[in-house]
Amino acid sequence: MSRSALVAIGKPPLVLAVSGVAILMILPFYWMVMTAFVPAPDIIAFPPKWIPSRLTLAHFAEAFAKAPWLAYYWNSFVVAVVSVGCSLLFGLFAGYAFAVYRFPLQNFFFLMILATLMVPVQVTSVALYILLARIGWVDTYLGILAPNFASAFGVFMIRQGIKAIPLDLIEAARMDGAGEARIVLTIIAPLIKTTLATVAMILFLGSWNDFLWPVIVINSQDLRTIPVGIALFKDPYGSMNYGPLMAATVISTGPMLLAYIVSQKFMIRGIALTGLKG
Amino acid sequence: MGSHANASGRHVLARFRARRILHAYLFIAPVIVLFGIFRVVPAIQTLLYSFYKVELLRGRFTFIGLDNFRTLLTDEIFQKAAVNTLVYVASIVPISAALGLILAVLFNTRFRFKEFFKAVYFAPMVTSTVAAAVVWWWMYNPQFGIFNVLLKLVGLPEQPWLMSSHMALPSIIIFSIWKTLGYNMIIYLAGLQAIPQQFYEAATIDGAGAIKRFWRISVPLLAPTTTFILIYNGILAFQVFDQVFVLTGGGPANSTNVVVLDLYRQAFERYNFGYAAAEAMVLFVFILGVTLLQYVYSKRFEVAY
Numbered sequence: 001m002s003r004s005a006l007v008a009i010g011k012p013p014l015v016l017a018v019s020g021v022a023i024l025m026i027l028p029f030y031w032m033v034m035t036a037f038v039p040a041p042d043i044i045a046f047p048p049k050w051i052p053s054r055l056t057l058a059h060f061a062e063a064f065a066k067a068p069w070l071a072y073y074w075n076s077f078v079v080a081v082v083s084v085g086c087s088l089l090f091g092l093f094a095g096y097a098f099a100v101y102r103f104p105l106q107n108f109f110f111l112m113i114l115a116t117l118m119v120p121v122q123v124t125s126v127a128l129y130i131l132l133a134r135i136g137w138v139d140t141y142l143g144i145l146a147p148n149f150a151s152a153f154g155v156f157m158i159r160q161g162i163k164a165i166p167l168d169l170i171e172a173a174r175m176d177g178a179g180e181a182r183i184v185l186t187i188i189a190p191l192i193k194t195t196l197a198t199v200a201m202i203l204f205l206g207s208w209n210d211f212l213w214p215v216i217v218i219n220s221q222d223l224r225t226i227p228v229g230i231a232l233f234k235d236p237y238g239s240m241n242y243g244p245l246m247a248a249t250v251i252s253t254g255p256m257l258l259a260y261i262v263s264q265k266f267m268i269r270g271i272a273l274t275g276l277k278g
Numbered sequence: 279m280g281s282h283a284n285a286s287g288r289h290v291l292a293r294f295r296a297r298r299i300l301h302a303y304l305f306i307a308p309v310i311v312l313f314g315i316f317r318v319v320p321a322i323q324t325l326l327y328s329f330y331k332v333e334l335l336r337g338r339f340t341f342i343g344l345d346n347f348r349t350l351l352t353d354e355i356f357q358k359a360a361v362n363t364l365v366y367v368a369s370i371v372p373i374s375a376a377l378g379l380i381l382a383v384l385f386n387t388r389f390r391f392k393e394f395f396k397a398v399y400f401a402p403m404v405t406s407t408v409a410a411a412v413v414w415w416w417m418y419n420p421q422f423g424i425f426n427v428l429l430k431l432v433g434l435p436e437q438p439w440l441m442s443s444h445m446a447l448p449s450i451i452i453f454s455i456w457k458t459l460g461y462n463m464i465i466y467l468a469g470l471q472a473i474p475q476q477f478y479e480a481a482t483i484d485g486a487g488a489i490k491r492f493w494r495i496s497v498p499l500l501a502p503t504t505t506f507i508l509i510y511n512g513i514l515a516f517q518v519f520d521q522v523f524v525l526t527g528g529g530p531a532n533s534t535n536v537v538v539l540d541l542y543r544q545a546f547e548r549y550n551f552g553y554a555a556a557e558a559m560v561l562f563v564f565i566l567g568v569t570l571l572q573y574v575y576s577k578r579f580e581v582a583y
Contacts, residue, residue, distance in 0.1 A: 018381075018384055021381065021399075025399055025460070028417060031413065031416070031417060031424050035416065044421075044422040093309075094309040094310075101299070101302040109306055112318065113313060116313055118565060119321045122517045122538050124320040125542075126554050127320035127327055130327075131320060131323070146316045149312045152313070180301050209406035211406075211407065211408050211523075216545075226409075227520075230412055242422075246416065256406070264400070265393070268397070271400075271461070272461070
């Protein structure tokens, strides 16, 4: 018998507790998928059918007929890619400046960036909305993106990453005549690619799941991101139409859960090491 | 001649420094400008607007002093929202932290499929709060929802869950525990793994049992981790919105209304922007309070270590 099997047998209460709670943790996912794929009568069968006897895609057809999910995907995707891209690019240059240069008001600017972490969009939404209404950005991609073009968390993480790089390396590149911008993009960026990947993952996840700001700034159905789409899809439903609703949640959580299954070690590590909020 | 070379050297160096400073400002400019426009200015303006009556469509801003704050003091719905938010924070933060710690202790041993279980516990963390809350809304359904079906199966009385003004807030808290538990567990696990094994070995030789080792070694040495978890969860908990919006919309009878939801309604459904700005200031004071606590406590631990 293998050693790990012996260990497992030696601790039945532990394994029981861990798997018992695990069942509770996984129950919502199971129930979501189950409701999405079984025919309507089986959804409300009592006692519940834990293992489905027949499957259907009818709920997905209905969900797709009632809301433009592909448009929601596209909106979420565009917003996430642009905000992550800008945050990484601007963060890379700002992080480099804060890590490598000494310049007047350096600490003031750095503290200003960090201080924005303490004033989330929940607090600033009123004035931000009024500002965007004045410049005509309400109900546009730019409106959703406005507070997310740069990330304080990103600047901070990238600065930490660059600080760990030996200065000699940068000096050597300067000797070779490389300009500062080129050093940042071709020498620094590859050296801190793990940091960049972690920051990108966390910002992407944050943008993809963000709800409050998009629901404030978007009015048109065509411009809804997935969380806004699903939250407003729920409203007109009475008590019986859970199939299409769960099909919609499968549609909206599916890609992220697949990404998680493929790269869970990287995602758990990244989120645990750095916190989640951008 | 020597002094001439020296002077031109100094000149080169000064030009070099000036270029570095120019580079620095160019490199931080995008972030500073974007943050200035979209974060710093709105933060200051929200403070200003809290002293105004804002009529956006007419473009009229009327200074009314502290009137918004005076109204807040007599606004029963906002007070309910503030109390609910405090109850929510005071429940979710310690419960989720304690459960996370217990799970971390269990996970700090060797057993089969550990990585798999870790991934399962963490899965709610990467799931969108809105989508997960929609699923829970269905699970809390009093007639066909899985929770009441399970209660019925084991012969226990069914519960009204979100329909009852007594149970709705606890139901939301249960959801949020499910959502945050895995994160706290992973953080505590990292904390536990950083404690040197010799401490436990020495205590075992001295005859300390598992429970005693937990209270005398793990808990005190995890104090910095605990502080981080309480502060981090606390700041996020004060901003609770998504799950309330989806699960109850603040009802029944405002029993689950929270500060951000009330702010959202005042600003973006009733267009009382000035009043909503005053509510935002209350929220900011809450968050500031937690942040200051963090500052005080992290100082204390720096001294202790």
